[in-house]
Amino acid sequence: MHSALIATSDFTAASLAVAKGAVPVLLLALFWGWESWQPFFGCRPARFQHAAHNLAIALFNALILGLVFGFATAAVTAWTSANQLGLLNALDLAGPVRFLLALVLLDGWMYLWHRANHAIPILWRFHRMHHSDTRMDVTTATRFHLGEHVGASLLRLGLIPLLGFELWNLVAYDALVIAVTQFHHADISIGRADRWLRLFIVTPFMHKVHHSDWRPETDSNYATILSIWDRLAGTFQFRSDSRTLVFGLPVFGEPQWQTWWGMLKTPFAANVSRLPTEPGVQSPT
Numbered sequence: 001m002h003s004a005l006i007a008t009s010d011f012t013a014a015s016l017a018v019a020k021g022a023v024p025v026l027l028l029a030l031f032w033g034w035e036s037w038q039p040f041f042g043c044r045p046a047r048f049q050h051a052a053h054n055l056a057i058a059l060f061n062a063l064i065l066g067l068v069f070g071f072a073t074a075a076v077t078a079w080t081s082a083n084q085l086g087l088l089n090a091l092d093l094a095g096p097v098r099f100l101l102a103l104v105l106l107d108g109w110m111y112l113w114h115r116a117n118h119a120i121p122i123l124w125r126f127h128r129m130h131h132s133d134t135r136m137d138v139t140t141a142t143r144f145h146l147g148e149h150v151g152a153s154l155l156r157l158g159l160i161p162l163l164g165f166e167l168w169n170l171v172a173y174d175a176l177v178i179a180v181t182q183f184h185h186a187d188i189s190i191g192r193a194d195r196w197l198r199l200f201i202v203t204p205f206m207h208k209v210h211h212s213d214w215r216p217e218t219d220s221n222y223a224t225i226l227s228i229w230d231r232l233a234g235t236f237q238f239r240s241d242s243r244t245l246v247f248g249l250p251v252f253g254e255p256q257w258q259t260w261w262g263m264l265k266t267p268f269a270a271n272v273s274r275l276p277t278e279p280g281v282q283s284p285t
């Protein structure tokens with residue numbers, strides 16, 4: 001590889017690492033404070049222990065993914081730009097339009113990837129770890145199995161030259177994903193504003209339905225940032241009273257599945273029937 005390309009890749013990989021490290025920590029502090037000040041479901045027992053388990057998973061993922069995919073992402077985007085590969089490079093668009101289109105394409109891809117995680121049994125084995133959290137709060141936003149992240153990261157490396165993404169597109173999109181996913185997983189309510197905001201982005205009341213223990217609700221509201229994907233695909237669902245929702249997967253609700261090691265083992269458990277046929281009715285408070 002050309003030395004200038006390596007130097008650029010080193011610089012951009014370092015920037016990526018800083019951005020990916022600072023944004024989640026600052027937002028986590030913000031939403032944790034909001035949950036403490038005005039929780040929707042209220043303080044739960046063992047809140048710190050629950051957070052510690054989810055954040056241990058997040059730290060483990062960040063270390064492995066940063067080491068494996070940080071440089072690879074910078075190198076593939078540099079190669080894509082140098083050779084002007086992909087859809088966005090083929091279109092003659094003004095800078096801001098191109099940037100917005102890149103964000104929309106990445107979000108559309110995330111919708112498809114999330115749907116695939118629910119529809120394809122081998123992917124669901126990994127994704128079910130995100131859904132096995134019985135006490136959803138801001139730390140649930142970081143609770144994804146390493147295997148799911150590796151699958152998403154590998155596919156995205158292939159998508160970069162196909163669609164022509166630049167590194168800063170990915171950095172900006174990832175920062176937005178962190179901001180919006182922490183917001184819609186947090187144990188908070190924005191009251192009536194949720195109704196208007198969910199016309200545009202995924203809100204706490206919209207994403208809570210996705211964590212229901214009832215499969216018809218779990219298999220809905222797949223969007224990450226823009227809620228329009230669920231509206232276009234007919235997968236948008238809503239419960240008028242979010243307080244009646246029960247979170248988690250009954251089979252993985254036992255404490256043994258909520259530890260760091262239990263979460264890592266979740267994909268390899270027996271392939272049990274997914275969810276009960278009746279919606280949960282008791283309040284999770």
Ligand SMILES: [Zn+2]
Nearest residue numbers: 114118127210
């Ligand atoms: Zn899901």
Ligand SMILES: [Zn+2]
Nearest residue numbers: 130185207211
């Ligand atoms: Zn979620």
